[in-house]
Amino acid sequence: MYQSPRRLCSALLQRDASGLRRLTTPGLRRQSPPPAAAPRPASPRLLAAASAASGAARSCSRTVCSMGNGTSRLYSALAKALNSSAASQHPEYLVSPDPEHLEPIDPKELLEECRAVLHTRPPRFQRDFVDLRTDCPSSHPPIRVMQWNILAQALGEGKDNFVQCPVEALKWEERKCLILEEILAYQPDILCLQEVDHYFDTFQPLLSRLGYQGTFFPKPWSPCLDVEHNNGPDGCALFFLQNRFKLVNSANIRLTAMTLKTNQVAIAQTLECKESSRQFCIAVTHLKARTGWERFRSAQGCDLLQNLQNITQGAKIPLIVCGDFNAEPTEEVYKHFASSSLNLNSAYKLLSADGQSEPPYTTWKIRTSGECRHTLDYIWYSKHALSVRSALDLLTEEQIGPNRLPSFNYPSDHLSLVCDFSFNEEPDGLL
Ligand SMILES: NC(=O)C1=CN([C@@H]2O[C@H](COP(=O)(O)OP(=O)(O)OC[C@H]3O[C@@H](n4cnc5c(N)ncnc54)[C@H](OP(=O)(O)O)[C@@H]3O)[C@@H](O)[C@H]2O)C=CC1
Ligand SMILES: [Mg+2]
Numbered sequence: 001m002y003q004s005p006r007r008l009c010s011a012l013l014q015r016d017a018s019g020l021r022r023l024t025t026p027g028l029r030r031q032s033p034p035p036a037a038a039p040r041p042a043s044p045r046l047l048a049a050a051s052a053a054s055g056a057a058r059s060c061s062r063t064v065c066s067m068g069n070g071t072s073r074l075y076s077a078l079a080k081a082l083n084s085s086a087a088s089q090h091p092e093y094l095v096s097p098d099p100e101h102l103e104p105i106d107p108k109e110l111l112e113e114c115r116a117v118l119h120t121r122p123p124r125f126q127r128d129f130v131d132l133r134t135d136c137p138s139s140h141p142p143i144r145v146m147q148w149n150i151l152a153q154a155l156g157e158g159k160d161n162f163v164q165c166p167v168e169a170l171k172w173e174e175r176k177c178l179i180l181e182e183i184l185a186y187q188p189d190i191l192c193l194q195e196v197d198h199y200f201d202t203f204q205p206l207l208s209r210l211g212y213q214g215t216f217f218p219k220p221w222s223p224c225l226d227v228e229h230n231n232g233p234d235g236c237a238l239f240f241l242q243n244r245f246k247l248v249n250s251a252n253i254r255l256t257a258m259t260l261k262t263n264q265v266a267i268a269q270t271l272e273c274k275e276s277s278r279q280f281c282i283a284v285t286h287l288k289a290r291t292g293w294e295r296f297r298s299a300q301g302c303d304l305l306q307n308l309q310n311i312t313q314g315a316k317i318p319l320i321v322c323g324d325f326n327a328e329p330t331e332e333v334y335k336h337f338a339s340s341s342l343n344l345n346s347a348y349k350l351l352s353a354d355g356q357s358e359p360p361y362t363t364w365k366i367r368t369s370g371e372c373r374h375t376l377d378y379i380w381y382s383k384h385a386l387s388v389r390s391a392l393d394l395l396t397e398e399q400i401g402p403n404r405l406p407s408f409n410y411p412s413d414h415l416s417l418v419c420d421f422s423f424n425e426e427p428d429g430l431l
Contacts, residue, residue, distance in 0.1 A: 044117060046110050047177070050205040105209040111184045114177035121174065122409045124181065125399045129390040129420070132350050138422035140276045142389050143244075145421060146188035147322035147379050149286065149363075149414035150179050151406060152195035152234035158227030162413065164366040164403035176202055178411035183207075186392065186418045190240045190271075192284035192322035194414075197224050197234040212239040217252040217265045219286075236284045238267045245271040248279060253307050255285070257299035264288050266304055266323075268311055278423050280386075281312045285323040287333065294331055301325070301333035305340050312342065318385035319344070320421065324377050324414060329358045337380055345383035347419045351391055359394050364404045365413040371404065379419050392418035 156162065156170050169175070176198065183191065191212065196203060199216040207214055215238050222233030240247075248270040255264045266285035272278070285304055287297045304321075312319045319342060327333045337344055348359050362377040381388065394415055405413045 044113050046105050046113050050202055102209050107184050107210055114181045117174055117177045125395055125409060127392050127395065130351055130393050131390050133389050134387055142420035142422045144188045144418065145190045145320055145322065145379060146186055146416055146418045147192045147377055148416040149194040149324040149377060149412060150196060151412040152197040152224050154197055154224035154227040154230040155195065159223060161367045162365055162406060163368055165406050169406060169408045175411045182416055188418060189244050190282055193237040194286035194324045195234045196237040197231050199237055203237060207239050211241050211243055213242050214239040215250060215267055217267050219263050219265055221263050236265055236267050236286055238269060238284045240271055244274055246274060248272050255300040256303045257296050262300060264300055268308060276423065280318040283308060283321045287326045289326045297327050298332040298336065301336045305336060309342060318382035321380040326376050328375055343383055344380040347379040347381055347388045347391060348417060350388050363414045364400055366404050377414055377417055379417050381421060385424055386421045387424055389420040389422055
């Protein structure tokens with residue numbers, strides 16, 4: 001019988017010099033230096049099986065590829081068909097097949113395979129959970145949420161211009177193991193991803209065998225499709241553990257800006273917690289990038305808030321919104337979220353001394369234009385109905401290193417954000 005990956009390893013509680021309680025997960029760390037004498041040969045049984053499971057899709061892509069830029073056209077046509085309505089309810093072709101038909105994977109075994117593939121790479125960075133518990137006790141296990149822009153493979157190799165990142169560090173067969181290792185290390189109950197361009201051949205088959213139910217919503221005109229040998233469009237993906245939640249409702253939202261349809265998307269799902277029977281809404285989005293587009297992002301944020309208002313206020317349920325907003329806290333879209341009538345707070349502010357400041361960066365890279373260090377990624381939550389029990393601290397400048405991200409030991413230019421939430425027993429005030 002499948003066991004939640006979370007239950008398979010125990011957490012140690014440590015106290016650091018600052019007095020903050022830090023939770024570390026033992027046994028999930030790649031050892032450094034790698035064994036010099038006889039490195040374990042990579043035998044990627046599970047990783048290979050994931051690729052085989054998507055064989056039909058892959059061979060189809062290859063066939064089309066041989067006709068030139070056909071993959072792009074095929075996926076563009078598919079994406080357009082999928083995006084024909086602004087907010088469709090339960091489109092079945094975007095909801096994963098029932099994972100009970102697939103053999104469950106032991107997360108430890110998958111982790112071992114990833115480590116074997118990564119045996120020549122430097123060690124994983126150490127990050128700790130910071131205990132943020134207030135006095136309110138909770139009788140139910142927390143809900144762990146991970147937010148992560150994982151960097152689309154096609155963009156990383158073809159468009160992003162990470163000038164200090166060697167191309168070998170971006171090799172998909174190894175980079176995917178770094179991404180999986182990060183997910184397996186923190187074992188989120190809910191996983192919100194952006195820039196996913198390997199959903200059908202990698203994340204959906206593997207994560208469904210780990211007990212997750214997934215949904216993918218590609219961008220209508222993904223820039224990945226302009227890259228030669230792309231793997232299809234990138235988009236947002238949302239996964240939740242099926243043994244913890246029941247899907248109540250799902251909406252794929254193509255964001256608008258001033259009533260015009262845009263190239264950015266969101267997924268919003270209402271989930272019911274199996275332990276507590278409490279419902280909440282979880283959403284994932286990736287707003288328009290680049291300077292000069294601040295008003296556009298602001299309009300997209302207003303549209304997303306309006307959609308979420310409709311979904312949550314009708315049912316009076318709490319909300320968690322994860323995203324790469326491509327906006328610093330000074331931007332209008334951030335202010336809309338911070339002052340919305342949905343009563344949201346940004347979870348990572350709680351890591352600051354006064355609880356009022358966002359972290360100094362969530363992405364750090366070097367492009368031809370120079371160094372780009374920004375805070376763009378957020379986990380918003382209903383501040384009256386939910387409490388943040390702990391949050392994963394960020395990488396230090398020293399860990400990130402002089403060449404910044406991505407690198408041989410971190411697979412994306414964005415850091416993952418991970419929080420443990422619990423429901424407040426008695427929400428203080430209105431949702
Ligand atoms: N065929 C057609 O008719 C159309 C095609 N398109 C395609 O869509 C693309 C635009 O899509 P859109 O969704 O608006 O893209 P965005 O401007 O939102 O950016 C797309 C990606 O580029 C990354 N990015 C951000 N800044 C830079 C930078 N300085 N250099 C390189 N990459 C960067 C972003 O990553 P991050 O979020 O991590 O910063 C993001 O994932 C066009 O390039 C075109 O290919 C668009 C419209 C119509
Ligand atoms: Mg990017």
